[in-house]
Amino acid sequence: xxxxxxxxxxxxxxxxxxxxxxxxxxxxxxxxxxxxxxxxxxxxxxxxxxxxxxxxxxxxxxxxxxxxxxxxxxxxxxxxxxxxxxxxxxxxxxxxxxxxxxxxxxxxxxxxxxxxxxxxxxxxxxxxxxxxxxxxxxxxxxxxxxxxxxxxxxxxxxxxxxxxxxxxxxxxxxxxxxxxxxxxxxxxxxxxxxxxxxxxxxxxxxxxxxxxxxxxxxxxxxxxxxxxxxxxxxxxxxxxxxxxxxxxxxxxxxxxxxxxxxxxxxxxxxxxxxxxxxxxxxxxxxxxxxxxxxxxxxxxxxxxxxxxxxxxxxxxxxxxxxxxxxxxxxxxxxxxxxxxxxxx
Numbered sequence: 226x227x228x229x230x231x232x233x234x235x236x237x238x239x240x241x242x243x244x245x246x247x248x249x250x251x252x253x254x255x256x257x258x259x260x261x262x263x264x265x266x267x268x269x270x271x272x273x274x275x276x277x278x279x280x281x282x283x284x285x286x287x288x289x290x291x292x293x294x295x296x297x298x299x300x301x302x303x304x305x306x307x308x309x310x311x312x313x314x315x316x317x318x319x320x321x322x323x324x325x326x327x328x329x330x331x332x333x334x335x336x337x338x339x340x341x342x343x344x345x346x347x348x349x350x351x352x353x354x355x356x357x358x359x360x361x362x363x364x365x366x367x368x369x370x371x372x373x374x375x376x377x378x379x380x381x382x383x384x385x386x387x388x389x390x391x392x393x394x395x396x397x398x399x400x401x402x403x404x405x406x407x408x409x410x411x412x413x414x415x416x417x418x419x420x421x422x423x424x425x426x427x428x429x430x431x432x433x434x435x436x437x438x439x440x441x442x443x444x445x446x447x448x449x450x451x452x453x454x455x456x457x458x459x460x461x462x463x464x465x466x467x468x469x470x471x472x473x474x475x476x477x478x479x480x481x482x483x484x485x486x487x488x489x490x491x492x493x494x495x496x497x498x499x500x501x502x503x504x505x506x507x508x509x510x511x512x513x514x515x516x517x518x519x520x521x522x523x524x525x526x527x528x529x530x531x532x533x534x535x536x537x538x539x540x541x542x543x544x545x546x547x548x549x550x551x552x553x554x555x556x557x558x559x560x561x562x563x564x565x566x567x568x569x
Contacts, residue, residue, distance in 0.1 A: 227471035234433030238460040238467070242280075244287035246431050248424040248456075252414030253284060259411045260288055260384065264296075264350060268408040269371055269379045272395070273386040275413035278457030281386050284413070285352050288384075296348035297338075304358040308366040311359075315351065332369070339373050339380040350382045357387035361399050368403040415454025418446060424456065425463060440466075443480035451487045462486055 228236065237246075249257065256273060263271040275281050282302075289298045299318040306314065312331040316323065319338055325331055342349050353359070353367060373380045385391065385407070395404045416424055422445045429439060440448070444466070452458035465486045466478045475482065 227467045230471045230474075231439065231467065231476075232434060232436065233429075236464075237428040237432035237434070238464040240457070240460065242282035242286055244283055244290055246428050247280070247283050247287045248420075248427045250414075250416045250420035250424070252412070253280065256411040256413055257284055257288060259409050261291065263409040264288075264292065264348065264382050267348075267379050267382065269382065270403070270407045271382070271384045271409045271411070272391070272407050273384060273411050273413070274389060274392050276455070277388055278455045279413040279415070280456045281413065282354055285354065285384065285386055289350065289352065292348065292350060296350050297342045298349075299351045300354065301351065302354040304353065304355050304363075306363065307360070308363050311363050311366055328366075335370070336373050343380050348382060349380060350384070352384045352386065354386050355388075356385040357389075357391035357394060359394075361394065361397070364394065364400055364403055368400075368406065371406055416449070416456070416459070417454065418449040421445065421449035421452065421454055421459055424459060428460075428463075438477075440478045441480060444478045444483045447480055447483040447487065451483075461490065465490065 228234070247253075260271055260273065273281055273285070285300070289296075289300065292298065297319065299315060301311070301314055301318060303314050304311075309326060309328060309331070312328060312335070313323075313325075316331060316334060319335075321334055321338065323334070325334070339349055351370070356364070359367075367383065367385070370381055371379070371383060394400060395407070422440075425440060425445065425448070440463075448459060448462045448466075452462055462483065463478075466482050469486060470476075470478050470482050473482070
């Protein structure tokens, strides 16, 4: 690994939704402010919709941290379920373990918990992540939770977060009642080139980096364009750039290093019957065809092979989605962080 080589305490470009690494670009700051105000004003249902990889989960964890001293919280990310399973997940999140199958009884248990927290002067916030995966019947179950209220205030604040297909579902006639209850709808916009540079610098600082600029201006510009300002993609390019630079014993990530990473992670190389029209393909076509002397393989290592290929072989994809293994790791990281907050 490159941590010791670059003087880092921890991985700066991982996939865990750690709120310490949250960088608030203008779009993220606006969304966070909207969600925060919606909870403060007891608006009931709120929604956060954004493309994959935009940092929804990290932002939501940060929001829950802000309210943790004054609110009881539940974070639901297991959304491919039926209504009974959803209620069991919700009750388990707040520490109520049972084998009850009756939805009415589960609602009664949850309502008692809401009333108890309200009497203690605390809010109750439920976040449902990846809500686009929920069936309409389960979303209707979520809507019914909003009926728990007093004449003076809502007992529960619910945030539905998901990809753009969540908006498609909410627009369907079958979910009209739920859509009408959503009082705030926020989105996340990609980072600008300046925000991309700020995002990279912030993550390096949190990870303990000290010293001169690690990424050259050209490298930052290339990453901003190739990633299209999507945080997950930025992390991907930066991780592989550091890995490659470490293998070359280069202390600065320059444009040549990033070009090799961009070229290697361009998935269009493996696609059939598709014209190279993506941003990555455009970047590849703009790259100089002359070899970079700083990136040449020592003669003794040629033997018909690319010695840097194994360094980057762990991740050949350039799309927004996580692989099944990465998705499983992501869910494990979410669970671990939630357990840490509960015990703290």
